[in-house]
Each structure stands twice: as C-alpha cells, then as structure tokens.
Amino acid sequence: MGERACYLEFCPACDAPVTMADERCPDCGEPLADSASHPPD
Numbered sequence: 001m002g003e004r005a006c007y008l009e010f011c012p013a014c015d016a017p018v019t020m021a022d023e024r025c026p027d028c029g030e031p032l033a034d035s036a037s038h039p040p041d
Contacts, residue, residue, distance in 0.1 A: 007020045009022075016027035024031055 007015050008020065009020060010016065011018050011025040011028060012029055013030040014025060014028040016025055018025055018032060022032055
C-alpha cells in the first residue's frame with residue numbers, strides 16, 4: 001500500500017516512466033489515459 005504516485009507506469013507514446021498521478025507524460029507531454037487497472041482514489 002502507499003500513495004498512488006508510488007506506482008510506476010510507462011507512457012504509451014515514448015515509454016518514459018510516469019507515475020499514476022501524472023496526467024501528462026513529463027517527457028513528451030502526451031495525455032495519459034486513466035486506466036481501469038488503477039486503484040480507486
């Protein structure tokens with residue numbers, strides 16, 4: 001358990017590591033889709 005920001009994912013556009021709390025990729029700016037696999041808030 002922990003903060004949502006602790007869970008890493010990867011940007012579908014550039015494969016940069018992003019956190020689940022990010023709304024856009026910090027590298028390329030691609031909007032990140034909210035997936036059903038995310039734990040509830």
